Each structure stands twice: as structure tokens, then as C-alpha cells.
Amino acid sequence: MSTPSEGSIYSNHAEQREAALPPEARVRDLEEALLFEFGDHVEYRQTPVILFDAVSAEDLGEALVRRPVMLKALLACANVAQRAVQRDLGITVDTYAERISRDRAFTLSGYLKPLLPKELAVPALLMLDHFWWVDKEMRAAKGRWERRVRAALNRHLREGSFVKRKFEHPGGTFELDAAYPKRGDVEVGVDVKRFESPRDFHKRGDEITQKVSHLRDVHPSSRFFAVIYYPFPDRHADVLKRYQGQGINGILFAAETESSIDEAAMRVIEEGGLLD
Incomplete structure (x- = not known):
């Protein structure tokens, strides 16, 4: 299957995502608004945070082979849907599959690694997975x-x-x-x-x-x-x-x-x- 090539007039997912990111001012205003308006109900807790900057593409691929249950949440935190994977990599993937081949896992990890945030709390990933699971089931x-x-x-x-x-x-x-x-x-x-x-x-x-x-x-x-x-x-x-x-x-x-x-x-x- 053909995919958008480097220098193509057609954009890939990374380029589309970069153009669609919210402005820093919105992110800053949202954080300030949440902490101020709900300040009386905010608790600071010790929360596990994954430092994706420190995770290599190879380690990510191995993790997906062992635990494919993580795939949907990781794709979601990078705004990657199945259509983007098919367009950019020329492969189809079931984001809820119980098994994933080693070759496919490493193809995905190399694609996904540059798109991941530098760090992200585990509860945030759980919430992303929850959102998309409910959306899937409702549809x-x-x-x-x-x-x-x-x-x-x-x-x-x-x-x-x-x-x-x-x-x-x-x-x-x-x-x-x-x-x-x-x-x-x-x-x-x-x-x-x-x-x-x-x-x-x-x-x-x-x-x-x-x-x-x-x-x-x-x-x-x-x-x-x-x-x-x-x-x-x-x-x-x-x-x-x-x-x-x-x-x-x-x-x-x-x-x-x-x-x-x-x-x-x-x-x-x-x-x-x-x-x-």
C-alpha cells in the first residue's frame, strides 16, 4: 500500500497534528482556570508519571509485544487513529487486539515514539483509554x-x-x-x-x-x-x-x-x- 512520501504535497499525521496543536496561551489559561476555580477541591497526590523521553523506540516496541492492551491509550495520547496509521505506514492495526506481531509492534513504536509527550501521568492514560473504550462501545x-x-x-x-x-x-x-x-x-x-x-x-x-x-x-x-x-x-x-x-x-x-x-x-x- 502506498503512503505519503517525504516531500509529498500530502501531509502525514505528524504534520497535521503539529498544525492543530492548541496555542500555549490556551493551555496556560486552562490550567490556571482549573486550579483557581476548583482550588478548594484540589488535592496534590503522589502520582506515577511515565517519562517517555527516556523510553527508546525499541523498549516501546518490546512493551507493546508483551502488553498490547497499552496500544490504544498510547496512540490516543498522540492523537493517532487507525486511519492515520494506515495512511502513513500502509498497515492496518486493531487497536484493541489481544496480540500484536513483533514486526508490527516495532513499526508502530518507531512511528509513535516521536509523537509521544515527554511525560504523562498514568491516570491520564487510563482516562484516555476509558474515553475511547466507551466511545467505541456506544457506537x-x-x-x-x-x-x-x-x-x-x-x-x-x-x-x-x-x-x-x-x-x-x-x-x-x-x-x-x-x-x-x-x-x-x-x-x-x-x-x-x-x-x-x-x-x-x-x-x-x-x-x-x-x-x-x-x-x-x-x-x-x-x-x-x-x-x-x-x-x-x-x-x-x-x-x-x-x-x-x-x-x-x-x-x-x-x-x-x-x-x-x-x-x-x-x-x-x-x-x-x-x-x-
């Missing part, structure tokens, strides 16, 4: 919600009836989060959307109308439904109004509870004409 939970909707559709019809399925259109390739049947003409298509905020709804609302329009172009007799997570019940009427007259056969709202997902799935099946 995964949102992805699982789509699978739960599809599972409910199959549970209430027949196992394997609804599948994630792509369809071709002159404007490109599009994907239905759940479609029936598995092959042939689409009879029922379902788009599953999570709008976490009103801004998401306004920003991504056109995705649904575009998809139903394209689906009808290639499968004119299909029925189309949207199952939407939108945690603002008092604004659900706005959503229904937004999609009125857009060729959508049903807008169903569901939350995290199994009962709400089941209810939405049953309505898709009933209104889609799939009950025997």
Missing part, C-alpha cells in the same frame, strides 16, 4: 440497533426472510437495511435510521426520500418503510409531516426496548402485506 450499540430491528422482522415473520440487501440504480448502488425477499424483486424495503438530535434529522432526512425514490425506479411495486430512532417524541409529528407524500408506506418509531422494536417490526410486516 457499536447504535450499530446493533439496526441488527435488532432486522432480527425482530425475521422473528415475527420467518427466520431469514429479511436480509440486508443492495440494489443497483443508474445513480449508483444503494443498500436497504432490511429487504424482503432475499432475491428477486424487492417486495418490502426497510430503511433503519437513528436521529440522535434534531440536527441529525434535518441533515440526513433526504437520505430516506432519495432511497425510496431510487427503489421505486427499479422495483416499482415495492413497499417502503422507515424505522426511526428519534428520542424527541414531541417532534415525531414533524418527521411524519416531512415525509408526507414522499411515497413512503410507513414511518415507525422505536426506542431501545424490545417491545418498541417488536411493535415497529409487526407494523412493517402487517402493512407490507406479508402476513399469510
Whole structure:
């Protein structure tokens, strides 16, 4: 895999990070503000601090081989994400892997060493790891919600009836989060959307109308439904109004509870004409 070469017109991660560092005045003002405003609640404790200046790239590589659990926190403290590693080193890496090869560990340590701070307290690294772990799990939970909707559709019809399925259109390739049947003409298509905020709804609302329009172009007799997570019940009427007259056969709202997902799935099946 090709990577940005030295002297390239494309910047690498180190260059982008250097350009994005906060100004010293902000760091100084933040430290002063925290210590002043919370001064009555500040305790000075003996805290373990890692002197990364004293750690060689070779020692860092050996440490990653022995304890790959450290990788995510070390990358995070240098603002390094998987995409930066892939772009700059031409390799992919699972930052939560339980094992890492020696070659890969040493490639990463040589890349990471110049980016590490001179020193950093262990609790700070623990907090970084905590932040990114929670972020990862929350994102995964949102992805699982789509699978739960599809599972409910199959549970209430027949196992394997609804599948994630792509369809071709002159404007490109599009994907239905759940479609029936598995092959042939689409009879029922379902788009599953999570709008976490009103801004998401306004920003991504056109995705649904575009998809139903394209689906009808290639499968004119299909029925189309949207199952939407939108945690603002008092604004659900706005959503229904937004999609009125857009060729959508049903807008169903569901939350995290199994009962709400089941209810939405049953309505898709009933209104889609799939009950025997």
C-alpha cells in the first residue's frame, strides 16, 4: 500500500497534528482556570508519571509485544487513529487486539515514539483509554440497533426472510437495511435510521426520500418503510409531516426496548402485506 512520501504535497499525521496543536496561551489559561476555580477541591497526590523521553523506540516496541492492551491509550495520547496509521505506514492495526506481531509492534513504536509527550501521568492514560473504550462501545450499540430491528422482522415473520440487501440504480448502488425477499424483486424495503438530535434529522432526512425514490425506479411495486430512532417524541409529528407524500408506506418509531422494536417490526410486516 502506498503512503505519503517525504516531500509529498500530502501531509502525514505528524504534520497535521503539529498544525492543530492548541496555542500555549490556551493551555496556560486552562490550567490556571482549573486550579483557581476548583482550588478548594484540589488535592496534590503522589502520582506515577511515565517519562517517555527516556523510553527508546525499541523498549516501546518490546512493551507493546508483551502488553498490547497499552496500544490504544498510547496512540490516543498522540492523537493517532487507525486511519492515520494506515495512511502513513500502509498497515492496518486493531487497536484493541489481544496480540500484536513483533514486526508490527516495532513499526508502530518507531512511528509513535516521536509523537509521544515527554511525560504523562498514568491516570491520564487510563482516562484516555476509558474515553475511547466507551466511545467505541456506544457506537457499536447504535450499530446493533439496526441488527435488532432486522432480527425482530425475521422473528415475527420467518427466520431469514429479511436480509440486508443492495440494489443497483443508474445513480449508483444503494443498500436497504432490511429487504424482503432475499432475491428477486424487492417486495418490502426497510430503511433503519437513528436521529440522535434534531440536527441529525434535518441533515440526513433526504437520505430516506432519495432511497425510496431510487427503489421505486427499479422495483416499482415495492413497499417502503422507515424505522426511526428519534428520542424527541414531541417532534415525531414533524418527521411524519416531512415525509408526507414522499411515497413512503410507513414511518415507525422505536426506542431501545424490545417491545418498541417488536411493535415497529409487526407494523412493517402487517402493512407490507406479508402476513399469510
